[in-house]
Structure formats: structure tokens, C-alpha cells
Amino acid sequence: MTAQIAKTSATAGRYGIVGYWRCLVGIVWREALRFLQQRGRFIAALVRPLVWLFIFAAGFRSVLGVSIIEPYETYVLYEVYITPGLVGMIQLFNGMQSSLAMVYDREMGTMRTLLVSPFPRWFLLSAKLLAGVVVSIAQVYVFLAIAWFWEVEPPLIGYLTILPALILSGLMLGSLGLLLSSVIRQLENFAGIMNFVIFPMFFMSSALYPLWRMKESSPLLHDLCAFNPFTYAVELIRFALYGQLNGYAALVAVACTIGFMALAVFAYNPSKGLIARRGGPGGAA
Amino acid sequence: MNTEALCALNVNGVSHNYGQRRALDDVSLSIPAGAFCGLLGLNGAGKTTLFSLITRLFDNTSGHVKVMGHDVRRAPKLALQQLGVVFQSRTLxxxxxxxxxxxxxxxxxxxxxxxxxxxxxxxxxxxxxxxxxxxxxxxxxxxxxxxxxxxxxxxxxPKLLLLDEPTVGLDVGARRDIIEHVRQLVGDDGLSVLWATHLIEEISEQDRVVILHHGRVLAAGIGSDIIAMHKARDLKSVFNTLAGVGVGEAA
Known part of the structure; x- marks a missing residue:
């Protein structure tokens, strides 16, 4: 009898608010565990931005001078300038990687297991997205810790104020990846995504050079950069790292996140979406 | 309506297309609560598509799918709560x-x-x-x-367990263990099971059987009844006749 009561109370509300919370925690926890277990992925994710910081930035230090622009109060080293851009890059890679892996090849089965959960699909996809963001934020902090020893020393408060910015930019880039993974069939491998999404987004942004420098060489490129959502992610992160809020960038990021996510949920909708039309993850085989 | 309530699974008039190709054509089947049902079909018969519709990976555009009386389309939350699934591909x-x-x-x-x-x-x-x-x-x-x-x-x-070709790639001993275990779940716990397979020997004549071929249900009922109806020796020969196996279509 007591066992019966205990059991009922344990399962009561399993699909209510508490259930939603447990589900979210479970999805995030699994993503974190997976990331830690795959040591290769962890190291690759860390080495990539460090190579840019240690080698690329060192090489260009003398070539590119960055004058005083907001939010910096003095002339800054090139390393200091590109650090927020590299933080954005970590999140860009992470967003694309986790969203793509979710749909293509290895993770097909995982996606199926996720989608047979009774919780609504928009919630499951959002939770999955958030889990990816949590992992990317962990990567960012490790990167920033190493960068500290490379004379990239933002004010301490910046490490705190960057957090909400990272959540927002991570959600934006993750939902973009989610959308791409569901819509574009041709980009089935990561090389395609590198060439056609990650590189153009990264280079056509304010990650490596301030936009006014871009304007000097090509007004068209400058406009493209100003149209690139990634630019706003980087600027959001840049200001936040120095304890400031770039309201315009934040607004653009919020709008983009909502837009990408709505489209992605639509694409994953079982009746309207594209899964049904193309035969579903794993195909019919 | 009353009979539907007793059904663990009720699929009624469900069709599905992948572009031009018709994967399921007006499929209907039902599993009473606490029964074992074998879904027999060659590769490409539409078994996995049917599973995708039952698990709401995509929606049925025609007909309805009900799990323990809950429409998968209208009340997915209630339906999916009652459902346990073992997919064909490894998902651990x-x-x-x-x-x-x-x-x-x-x-x-x-x-x-x-x-x-x-x-x-x-x-x-x-x-x-x-x-x-x-x-x-x-x-x-x-x-x-x-x-x-x-x-x-x-x-x-869950009340209903779906298994999509669960013994593929397993050796004889492992396969037997799994079949025995699932049958025991049906017997002891009153679980309802839909077992998709292309291996006739996994299904006994006392079981409910649904034979699916090119997206259509060719026969459904208790194995022995189907055999009697087709005046055949065993399920295998019924299946071979219906599916036209032997004229170059063996799995």
C-alpha cells in the first residue's frame, strides 16, 4: 500500500510542469555527458579558436591596427579585438555541428528517441537547442581562461555579463543550424556547411575586422556584413565582455532567434514539415 | 466505439506517400489489449513507414491511428505516453x-x-x-x-510495445532470448505488442498476424485462421503465395 502511494506520487505530474523541467534537465545533462565522453571533440573545439588566437592574431598583429572603437577605451591588441569573434566562432561551429549531427548520419536514432517523447515537439527541439548552448558556453569559458594568459584580460565583471549574451547568441546560431539541417538537403556533410555557411558568416562579419575597415575597401561587403546575423552575435558578445549592452545587436539577435526557431519548428512539424516529404530520418530502409 | 476502446492499437484507413511513391495504401489493423501481433512483410513493404506514423514521426494525412483509444494526431501526448518503441536502427x-x-x-x-x-x-x-x-x-x-x-x-x-525488426543482425541464441522475453511480457504483464519482421519463423500460428506487402494489407487475423482460409499448409506458404515470393522477390 505504501509502495503504491510512493509510486503514484513519484509518477504524479510526470507530464506537468515538473515533468517539463525534468525533461529539460535530462536533455541538457545528456548533451554535457556526451561532450565530456568524446574527448576528441572537446579538444578539437578548443584547439580551433586557440590556433586563431595564437597564430593568426600574432601574425596580423603588426599588419592590422585597430583604432579606438567602442567598447574599447584604449588602443587594443589585435588578439584582444578578435577574441569576441573567436567566442562567436566557437558558438557558430557548435551550433552547426550539434544541429546537423542531430539530423544526419550518426544521430538519426537519437532524434527518433527524442521525438517519441510525449512532450510537445517545440519543447523537445528547444531543450535540445539549449543543451547545445550550455555545451558551447562551457567551451567559451575554457577558451577565455586560456586567453587570459595571452594578455586578453577583460574586466572581471565581463565574465559575468557575457553569460546572457552567450545564451542569446548560442540560441540564435543553434536555431539557425536547426533550420538549415531541416531545410537544405544538399548540405549533408560538414564540409558543405563549412564552405557555404560557417566561412562566409565568419569572414563577412565584424569578428576579424571592424566594419568601418570593411567599408574602406568595399561598401557592398560592408552592407553584407551589416546584414549578417553573426555580426550582431559578435558585437553583442564584444560589448558584454566589457560589461556593456549593445541594445541594437541584442534586438537583432532576439528577432533572428525567434525567426529561425519558428521556421525550424515548422520544418519539423510532422504534418507540414519536410521530414515526412523526404522519408524521415533514417529513411524507410 | 466500444471495441476501439479495448484496442491497444487501432489503425484505420491510413495511407502515406513519399513524393510520388505510395508507401502505405489504405492500411487498417487493430491489436486487442494484451495481444501479440506479428506484422509480416518483406523489406520495403511499408513496416517502418507504418511505425513512423504510429510514433508520430510524421502525421497520417488520411485515416486515423489510435493508441489505447487516443488519437495520435489529436492527442499525441496521451498516445505517446502509452507507447514504448524499439526502433530498427540502434538508438542507444x-x-x-x-x-x-x-x-x-x-x-x-x-x-x-x-x-x-x-x-x-x-x-x-x-x-x-x-x-x-x-x-x-x-x-x-x-x-x-x-x-x-x-x-x-x-x-x-507503456501499454503498447512496438518493435521494428528487433532481431535483425542477431545470432540464433540472442534472437530466441528476445522473442521469448517479449512473449513473456505479453503473457505475464498483459502488454500489447506489435512485432514487425520479415522472418516467418518468429511468428506462431496462434498469433495474430498482419501481412503487409507493397504498402497494402493482404491478410489479417489469427495465423491458423489465415492458413485455413487460404487452404494452405502453413503461414510460410500463405505468405509466399500472397506476396508472390518465389517469382524473384525473396527477401
Missing amino acids: DPDLSVMQNMTYHAALHGLPHRFARERAMAELQRVSLDDRAGEKVRALSGGQMRRVEIARALLHQ
């Missing part, structure tokens, strides 16, 4: 431990952590793998992974 996370895989699944059903661990141990015990709970899934054999997947599918205590 090889880098995580058996227990971590189990508790992840429990979280997807909103179960509290401690309760989930207890349930997981209980289900693993039934497939005699409780001593492997802490090991990475990667270290298990194919048959053991399947047993874990069955244990996982039952974690949230």
Missing part, C-alpha cells in the same frame, strides 16, 4: 553507460531521477543485465543492446 548512445541511457529516457518521460533508477534496475533485471548497468553501451553485444532497448522502452510502463 554508445558513449554513455547503460544506466545513463536509461535515465535519459526516463527524463524524456518526466520521471524523477531516483524513481527512474529504481525502474531502470527493475527492467534491467528482467533482461538479466542489471549487473552491466554501469558499463558503457559500447561494451555490450548486439543482443544485449537490444535487450537494453527493450528494457528502456518499458521504463515508463
